[in-house]
Amino acid sequence: MAEIGEPEKRILVVPNESPQEMPRTTPAPAQPTKVPEREPA
Amino acid sequence: MDLLAVKAGEPIQVGEITGYRWWRYRFPPHHAPTQLLSWVPDRRWFPNTIFEADHSPDKGEHGVHGFKTPAEMIAACINGPESLVRRAQMTGCDGIVIGAVSMWGIVWQHSHGYRAEYARPIIFFEANGNRTKEALEDLNALFSIRTSGD
Numbered sequence: 686m687a688e689i690g691e692p693e694k695r696i697l698v699v700p701n702e703s704p705q706e707m708p709r710t711t712p713a714p715a716q717p718t719k720v721p722e723r724e725p726a
Numbered sequence: 727m728d729l730l731a732v733k734a735g736e737p738i739q740v741g742e743i744t745g746y747r748w749w750r751y752r753f754p755p756h757h758a759p760t761q762l763l764s765w766v767p768d769r770r771w772f773p774n775t776i777f778e779a780d781h782s783p784d785k786g787e788h789g790v791h792g793f794k795t796p797a798e799m800i801a802a803c804i805n806g807p808e809s810l811v812r813r814a815q816m817t818g819c820d821g822i823v824i825g826a827v828s829m830w831g832i833v834w835q836h837s838h839g840y841r842a843e844y845a846r847p848i849i850f851f852e853a854n855g856n857r858t859k860e861a862l863e864d865l866n867a868l869f870s871i872r873t874s875g876d
Contacts (some may be wrong), residue, residue: 692836697833
């Protein structure tokens, strides 16, 4: 491709489509562990 | 896209950047669909597929190139589109097609354009070379691009 000039700055561009493909920036919150109820003796 | 590539204090933009560029096109034998190729590397662009740069735009001059405006793109064609068509035809292509491209990921902004990590065509609006009308219609249809009147 032809000359696009001098580099000026670096940007991170996040697409506004296909949000289901967007990477997760934080891990999903952990689900509380369900403690099985003890069977009555 | 790797968000770990973000550096501290670096701008993050939501929504793709639009650039303007040209590609090569060729009519393969046996009435196969018209092919779209990058200008320099001999890589094909496929419909419904995100085009990923060979190397990160952080490395040298790599990345998918696009100009900021159509005027800047035209200004870069110092010898006019005819010279680009001749160069394209020397590589076995039928001509060049001009259009707009959506760009995202790691993007380096230059004074007249961008280099991006990912891209996909938005529209093809002019072809130069062999069977230009057919090339334009084929490529816009193949890449599911709606032109005026749709």
